[in-house]
Every structure is written in structure tokens, then in C-alpha cells.
Amino acid sequence: MNLKSLIAGAALSALATVAMADVKVGMITTLSGGGASLGIDVRDGFMLALKQSGRDDIEVIIEDDQRKPDVAVQIADRMIQAEDVDVLTGIIWSNLAMAVVPSATAQGKFYLSPNAGPSALAGKGCSPLYFNVAWQNDNLHEAAGAYANTAGYKNSFILAPNYPAGKDALTGYKRFFEGELAGEIYTKLGQTDYAAEIAQIRASGADSVFFFLPGGMGISFLKQYADSGVDIPLIGPAFSFDQGILQAVGDAALGVINTSQWSKDLDNPTNAAFVESFQAEYGRLPSLYASQGFDTANLLISAVEAADVSDTDAFRAALEAANFDSTRGKFRFNTNHHPIQDIYVREVVKEGDIYTNKVIGVAIEDRGDAYAAECQM
Amino acid sequence: MTFVLLAEQVLNGLQFGVMLFLMAAGLTLIFGVMGLINLAHGSLYMVGAFAAAATAAATGSFLLALAASLVAAAAAGALMELVVIRRLYGRDHLDQVLATFALILIFSEGTRWLFGSFPLYLDIPDALSGPVTLPFGIEYPRYRLAIIGIGLAVATALYLLITRTRIGIQIRAGEEDREMIAALGVDISRLYTLVFALGAALAGFAGALIGAIQSVQVGMGEPVLILAFVVIVIGGIGSVKGALVGSVLVGLTDTLGRALLPAVFGLFMEPSAATTVGASLASMAIYLLMAAVLILRPRGLYGSA
Numbered sequence: 001m002n003l004k005s006l007i008a009g010a011a012l013s014a015l016a017t018v019a020m021a022d023v024k025v026g027m028i029t030t031l032s033g034g035g036a037s038l039g040i041d042v043r044d045g046f047m048l049a050l051k052q053s054g055r056d057d058i059e060v061i062i063e064d065d066q067r068k069p070d071v072a073v074q075i076a077d078r079m080i081q082a083e084d085v086d087v088l089t090g091i092i093w094s095n096l097a098m099a100v101v102p103s104a105t106a107q108g109k110f111y112l113s114p115n116a117g118p119s120a121l122a123g124k125g126c127s128p129l130y131f132n133v134a135w136q137n138d139n140l141h142e143a144a145g146a147y148a149n150t151a152g153y154k155n156s157f158i159l160a161p162n163y164p165a166g167k168d169a170l171t172g173y174k175r176f177f178e179g180e181l182a183g184e185i186y187t188k189l190g191q192t193d194y195a196a197e198i199a200q201i202r203a204s205g206a207d208s209v210f211f212f213l214p215g216g217m218g219i220s221f222l223k224q225y226a227d228s229g230v231d232i233p234l235i236g237p238a239f240s241f242d243q244g245i246l247q248a249v250g251d252a253a254l255g256v257i258n259t260s261q262w263s264k265d266l267d268n269p270t271n272a273a274f275v276e277s278f279q280a281e282y283g284r285l286p287s288l289y290a291s292q293g294f295d296t297a298n299l300l301i302s303a304v305e306a307a308d309v310s311d312t313d314a315f316r317a318a319l320e321a322a323n324f325d326s327t328r329g330k331f332r333f334n335t336n337h338h339p340i341q342d343i344y345v346r347e348v349v350k351e352g353d354i355y356t357n358k359v360i361g362v363a364i365e366d367r368g369d370a371y372a373a374e375c376q377m
Numbered sequence: 378m379t380f381v382l383l384a385e386q387v388l389n390g391l392q393f394g395v396m397l398f399l400m401a402a403g404l405t406l407i408f409g410v411m412g413l414i415n416l417a418h419g420s421l422y423m424v425g426a427f428a429a430a431a432t433a434a435a436t437g438s439f440l441l442a443l444a445a446s447l448v449a450a451a452a453a454g455a456l457m458e459l460v461v462i463r464r465l466y467g468r469d470h471l472d473q474v475l476a477t478f479a480l481i482l483i484f485s486e487g488t489r490w491l492f493g494s495f496p497l498y499l500d501i502p503d504a505l506s507g508p509v510t511l512p513f514g515i516e517y518p519r520y521r522l523a524i525i526g527i528g529l530a531v532a533t534a535l536y537l538l539i540t541r542t543r544i545g546i547q548i549r550a551g552e553e554d555r556e557m558i559a560a561l562g563v564d565i566s567r568l569y570t571l572v573f574a575l576g577a578a579l580a581g582f583a584g585a586l587i588g589a590i591q592s593v594q595v596g597m598g599e600p601v602l603i604l605a606f607v608v609i610v611i612g613g614i615g616s617v618k619g620a621l622v623g624s625v626l627v628g629l630t631d632t633l634g635r636a637l638l639p640a641v642f643g644l645f646m647e648p649s650a651a652t653t654v655g656a657s658l659a660s661m662a663i664y665l666l667m668a669a670v671l672i673l674r675p676r677g678l679y680g681s682a
Contacts, residue, residue, distance in 0.1 A: 032486070032489070033485075033595075033596060036489070036494040036595075037494045037495050037496075040494055162653070162656045162657065162660070181648075184648065184649060184652050185639070185652060185656070186652055186653060187635075187656070188635075188656070188659075188660045190600055192587075192591045192592070192597070192600065193389075193393060193590075193591070195389035195392065195393070195518075195521065195632070196386055196389050196632045196635045196636045197635070199382055199385040199386055199389060199636070200382070200636065202382075202385075202516070203379065203381070203382045216496060216591070216592040216594050216597070219496055219591070219592035219594075220590065220591040220592050223500070223501075223589075223590055223591070223592075224518075224590050224591075227501060227506055227507065227508075227518045227520060227590065228508060228516075228518050229507060229508030229516055229518070244494075244495040244496065245496065247495070247498055248495070248496035248497060248498045248592055248593070248594075249498075250498050250500055251500075
């Protein structure tokens with residue numbers, strides 16, 4: 001065989017692999033900048049599930065949105081028009097999801113959300129082609145409010161950053177919490193010093209503090225809170241307590257209660273296998289974002305097994321069936337394509353040298369969301 | 378609002394201001410002496426914090442971590458000056474902004490490459506952790522008090538350095554007329570490297586001090602950089618005294634604005650609307666302060682005409 005035919009052969013076999021990949025997935029996620037650890041976890045969880053399935057008929061193109069809505073829109077346009085993907089996924093932030101999802105579904109593409117669940121897409125703006133595999137944004141906060149009731153708290157001080165997801169968070173907490181509010185603060189998005197807020201908490205006479213401060217904001221808050229000598233118990237959603245963040249917070253997080261739809265010690269075989277294989281593959285413990293990426297990929301695989309992606313109605317029905325083993329145990333879709341699932345209460349503990357979470361109870365069972373009734377498909 | 382709460386908020390504002398001063402002093406010196414706009418000053422803050430976190434993780438000593446932050450940031454600053462900045466003195470400000478912006482990207486991705494995307498752990502030393510009770514029953518974190526003390530000590534040292542030493546005379550002369558001091562036999566390029574390294578060391582030191590109470594992560598310097606620019610515009614570009622006064626003003630305005638404005642609006646609005654409006658206005662407060670200062674004194678409080 002001469003060189004020319006060798007090249008031709010290689011080209012042909014390359015063509016053949018492309019032709020075999022009959023589902024093309026475009027993943028737009030945050031891989032650089034401040035929020036990169038979330039996107040990396042979603043990507044790693046997603047790719048782990050694909051690898052374990054051993055399928056070669058699903059091709060994934062991954063692009064970094066840099067946490068910028070305009071970049072995300074450009075990537076989505078290119079993926080839809082030039083790459084002709086069948087399914088989009090990956091977006092972490094609600095503002096980016098709002099910029100991309102409505103136009104993608106309008107162009108007939110499926111979108112599986114591994115994280116962002118803005119209320120607009122769960123209610124009036126819902127779409128038959130949009131599925132959220134994580135949660136509706138309010139869910140974990142609602143669970144925190146429900147937990148505060150069972151813990152007997154009567155007077156909460158609540159704070160969140162001044163942006164849409166922050167407002168959703170406080171709304172979600174207040175929807176379930178039955179006590180009084182000792183104070184309500186909106187902080188600046190990206191704020192890193194919370195001395196002023198902690199002073200107000202100290203003076204407020206509250207019996208509990210609910211806070212939603214994702215990423216670096218939560219690290220700063222927790223460290224400063226622990227050092228301030230204020231000992232009012234904290235409650236928060238899992239976003240400030242994922243695996244990456246806990247190691248940076250250290251002892252300051254120990255004993256803090258947080259709510260999550262997933263935890264690494266949830267007792268089901270899928271989850272045990274997931275935690276073990278993720279650790280073996282990447283050398284770190286998975287976060288809830290990784291579990292969401294993993295579940296998203298498994299949902300996709302289950303639908304690919306059941307239906308052809310070019311048959312939109314059949315593929316949608318296959319997704320709606322949610323016929324896959326979730327790391328969360330029970331998992332099904334509501335009428336608005338958002339999960340109905342249990343949300344757990346976790347406590348931060350130290351296992352050896354690693355800070356992690358332990359499930360201590362269920363905050364809400366079979367929770368859908370407050371917007372499903374507004375969704376007309 | 379009780380007296381104790383107000384006093385605590387004033388201390389918080391002071392601590393924030395002192396921290397800003399460490400950043401702004403270097404920025405204003407570099408601008409004053411070399412006429413250079415250095416957007417990558419925030420990267421040096423990050424370098425200091427990462428050096429401190431890595432050293433603390435390896436040795437367990439906070440003092441060594443602080444020393445490492447000074448050395449690493451000064452070295453990074455000197456290297457930056459020798460390799461890139463030196464070529465920019467003669468160029469106009471737009472070229473400087475472009476090149477130093479590129480440096481931000483290089484430092485950020487370089488740090489991510491070395492340390493990964495996940496935030497690092499750096500904690501307050503045991504001797505300084507926990508609250509301390511001040512007169513009038515004010516409970517205040519010991520570490521923040523220490524930051525105020527350290528910051529004021531650095532300000533004093535910097536003042537003495539600039540007013541009382543030979544190198545200080547050269548720095549002041551460099552601000553006035555760089556051709557003339559070169560003609561008088563001062564090695565101007567060595568002086569520039571030195572000033573740049575000094576500014577970098579202060580930024581790195583601030584990063585290490587603050588890293589212990591915030592998160593040590595890629596991109597942590599840029600929000601502080603923006604505030605430091607506001608400070609030097611208010612204080613007057615090139616003036617270290619202006620940087621100190623500007624920092625404390627910005628620190629107090631920001632902290633007290635966040636603490637008081639929502640309460641003020643709460644007097645005549647319903648609570649949740651008051652917190653939203655108050656929070657929005659509080660985040661504008663320092664820019665309103667800057668605008669007011671610029672209207673009254675276009676060159677800043679201590680800017681030379």
C-alpha cells in the first residue's frame with residue numbers, strides 16, 4: 001500500500017466514524033474564569049457517563065462560554081448552524097441559559113440543562129424540547145425553608161446577591177419558611193467582604209441565618225462568619241458546599257446545614273459506582289455539578305437507545321420517560337420537564353483530611369416546582 | 378442602629394480602606410513615577426495570595442507565607458517590568474492598557490495551569506483567630522484589627538521612605554522630571570524596576586492578608602483593582618497621601634453605605650423594596666463619591682496641578 005492510499009484509507013475511516021456518530025451533542029459550559037470549576041465538573045461527569053456506556057454513536061463538541069452570555073450565544077449559533085448538532089447542553093448560569101435556550105428550542109434543537117433552572121423556563125417560557133435534569137432554581141432554597149421549620153427556627157436573617165438567581169433564592173426560602181424575618185439583605189454580586197453584613201446579623205437577634213452565596217462569595221462569607229464569633233446557626237443551599245469549595249473553607253464550614261438533591265453518600269448502587277469511578281478517573285471527589293452532568297448524559301443515552309433523534313416526537317417521549325438510573329435514586333419529570341425529586345438535608349463533616357457532606361435527613365419529598373402549573377406545552 | 382453596631386461598621390470600613398491602600402499605594406506610585414497605567418496590578422495581588430497559600434500549605438507557618446507573598450510578588454513585578462513594562466514607558470496609554478490587559482490574561486491562565494481551577498485554602502493563624510472585646514462591648518475579629526494595624530504601619534513606613542530617604546528623594550524627583558534626574562547620574566531604569574517591585578510587593582502582601590479571610594482563586598485581583606483605581610482618582614494620581622485618604626474614604630463610604638442605606642430607605646418604604654433600592658444605591662455610593670470629588674477637585678484631593 002502506498003502513502004496515498006493510506007491517507008485515503010485514513011480519511012475514509014475518519015468519515016466512517018463521523019457517519020457512525022448519529023447523535024451530535026454541543027456542550028456549552030464555563031471552563032475558564034471564576035466559575036470554571038462548575039463547568040469542569042459538569043463536563044467531567046458527562047464524559048464519564050459516555051465513556052462508561054462504551055457508545056461511539058454519540059459525538060460531543062465542547063466549547064467554553066467564559067461565563068459570558070454573548071459568547072454563549074455565538075457558540076450556540078455556530079453549533080446549530082455550522083455543526084448541525086442535535087442536542088445542546090452544558091450551561092451553568094441562568095442568565096446564559098436565558099440567552100441561549102429559547103432560541104435553540106425555537107430552532108428545533110433539544111436542550112438538556114445540567115444546572116441552570118430559571119423560573120422563566122419552568123413556567124410560561126417552558127418548551128417541549130427543553131429538559132432540566134438538575135432542579136428548578138428555587139428548589140434547594142425551598143428545601144432550606146422547609147428544614148428551618150422542622151428545626152424549629154422562628155426568626156431568620158436571610159441574604160443573597162442582588163441578581164435574579166439571588167432574588168429567586170430568597171423567594172424560594174420565604175415560600176416555605178413560616179417564621180419571621182429578622183433581616184433581609186441583598187449583597188453586591190461578586191462581593192468578597194461581608195464584615196458589614198455579619199455585623200448586622202450579630203445585632204439582629206436572629207435564631208438562624210439563610211444565605212445563598214455561590215462560588216468564591218460563599219468561601220469568603222463562611223470564613224469571615226466563623227472568625228467573627230457570631231454563633232447563630234447557618235443554613236444554605238448546596239452551592240456553597242460543593243467538594244471544591246469545602247476544601248478552601250476548611251474548619252469554618254464544619255457542622256453547617258445545607259440542602260441538596262444529591263450527596264456522595266446517597267445509598268443507591270448507581271451513586272456508589274459513580275462516586276467510585278469518578279474518583280478513580282479524575283482523582284477527586286465528585287460535586288453535585290458532576291452528578292448532574294453524569295445524570296444528564298445517562299438521560300441522553302437512555303433516549304438514544306429508545307428512539308432516533310431525528311424523530312422529534314419519539315425522542316421527546318423517550319426523554320420524558322427518564323428511563324435511566326439516576327445517582328439520586330428516584331427521578332422523574334414533571335409536566336414542565338423539570339425534575340420531581342427528594343431534596344436532602346446534609347451536614348458538613350470531616351472524613352480524614354477531606355471535608356465533605358453527610359446526609360442527615362430529607363427536607364422535602366417528591367418536590368416539583370412552583371411554576372409547573374403555568375407551563376402550557 | 379445602636380452605637381456598638383455603628384462603631385463596628387466604622388472599624389469594618391477602616392479595615393477595608395487600609396487594605397485598599399496597600400493596593401492603591403503601589404498603583405499610584407507606578408503611575409506617578411513612570412506615567413504607566415498598570416492593569417495587571419490585580420494579578421500581583423493574586424500572585425501574593427497564591428504564593429502565601431502554597432507556602433502555608435507546605436510549611437504551616439503564616440509568617441513564612443507572608444514573607445513568601447512579598448518575595449513572590451516583588452519578583453513577579455520586577456520580571457514583568459524588565460520583560461514587558463520597560464518597553465511601554467514611551468508609548469501612549471492605550472498601548473499600556475492593551476499590554477497590561479494581556480498580562481492579566483497570561484497571569485490568570487498561568488496560575489490556573491499551575492494550581493488548577495479550584496480555590497486554595499489559606500487560613501488565619503491561630504494566634505489571630507476569633508473575636509476580641511473592645512471598650513464599650515464592641516466584639517471585633519482580632520485578625521481584622523491586625524490588618525488595620527499592619528496597614529497603618531506600612532503607610533507610616535512608606536511615608537518615611539519617601540520623605541526621609543535617598544531613594545525617596547529619587548522617587549519624588551522621578552515624578553517631577555525624569556530627564557533631569559537621569560542627567561544627574563541616577564540610574565533611572567534601575568529606579569523604575571525598584572519602584573515597580575515595591576508596588577508589586579505591597580499588592581502581593583495585601584493579597585496574602587486578605588486571602589486568609591476571603592477565597593484564594595484565579596481572578597481575585599480584578600474587583601480590587603477597580604476599587605484601587607477609584608481610590609487613586611479620588612486621592613490624586615501619584616500622591617501616596619492621597620491614596621491613604623482616598624482608601625479610607627472609599628472604605629468607609631462603601632461599608633457604611635451598605636449598612637445604613639437600606640435602613641434609611643426602610644423609614645419610608647416597605648422592607649423588601651427598601652433592601653433592593655438600598656443595596657443598589659450602596660453599590661453606586663463610591664462612584665458617586667468619586668464623581669463629587671472630581672467636580673470639586675478635578676485632579677483629586679491631593680493631585681498636583
